[in-house]
Amino acid sequence: MRRTFLYGLMTALLVAGATTAPRAQSRTQTLVAVLSGGSEAPTVINTGAHGKAIITIDPDSGEVTWAIDVFNFPTGLTASHIHVGAAGTAGPVIIDFAPTNLGVSGPFRLSGSTRAFIARPAQGIRSMEEAMVAIAAGNAYVNVHSQTNPGGEIRGQLCPAKAGDNQFNGIATCTPIPQ
Numbered sequence: 001m002r003r004t005f006l007y008g009l010m011t012a013l014l015v016a017g018a019t020t021a022p023r024a025q026s027r028t029q030t031l032v033a034v035l036s037g038g039s040e041a042p043t044v045i046n047t048g049a050h051g052k053a054i055i056t057i058d059p060d061s062g063e064v065t066w067a068i069d070v071f072n073f074p075t076g077l078t079a080s081h082i083h084v085g086a087a088g089t090a091g092p093v094i095i096d097f098a099p100t101n102l103g104v105s106g107p108f109r110l111s112g113s114t115r116a117f118i119a120r121p122a123q124g125i126r127s128m129e130e131a132m133v134a135i136a137a138g139n140a141y142v143n144v145h146s147q148t149n150p151g152g153e154i155r156g157q158l159c160p161a162k163a164g165d166n167q168f169n170g171i172a173t174c175t176p177i178p179q
């Protein structure tokens with residue numbers, strides 16, 4: 001009787017552990033980018049505009065969220081995205097923020113979330129998970145486009161606070177920005 005009770009108790013504990021353990025750890029990760037014209041590539045943009053982007057990625061839900069504060073934007077907003085690519089290079093769009101406030105200038109905020117990504121097989125991006133692996137490593141950047149500079153007015157490399165913060169493999173290809 002005692003044996004049966006103990007086995008039953010152990011089984012109950014194991015089941016409880018198995019169902020709660022994966023939920024206990026959120027894989028959500030936050031990345032920050034400081035946006036400036038000087039970070040645009042291949043051509044640097046001389047502008048007083050600047051900004052800060054805070055991006056959250058959640059591999060479990062496949063959701064990317066953003067909050068981007070922009071200041072001194074001289075001409076109308078035309079688009080904003082996450083592009084894949086290292087600092088100093090221009091790469092293709094992988095996440096479209098699809099701003100609804102197109103045409104705004106001055107200070108403004110973009111915010112939203114999406115589960116949509118744009119596949120870029122040539123850059124190794126074939127799934128949202130692979131898009132997030134690139135973002136988590138600092139191999140992606142935020143770009144905000146204007147009427148005057150349709151290729152990008154301000155840009156910033158997304159980077160984890162510390163290299164080890166990359167939940168996928170602990171690598172940061174960028175220079176970490178303290179958060």
Ligand SMILES: [Cu+2]
Pocket residue numbers: 079080081082083093143144145
């Ligand atoms: Cu873009």
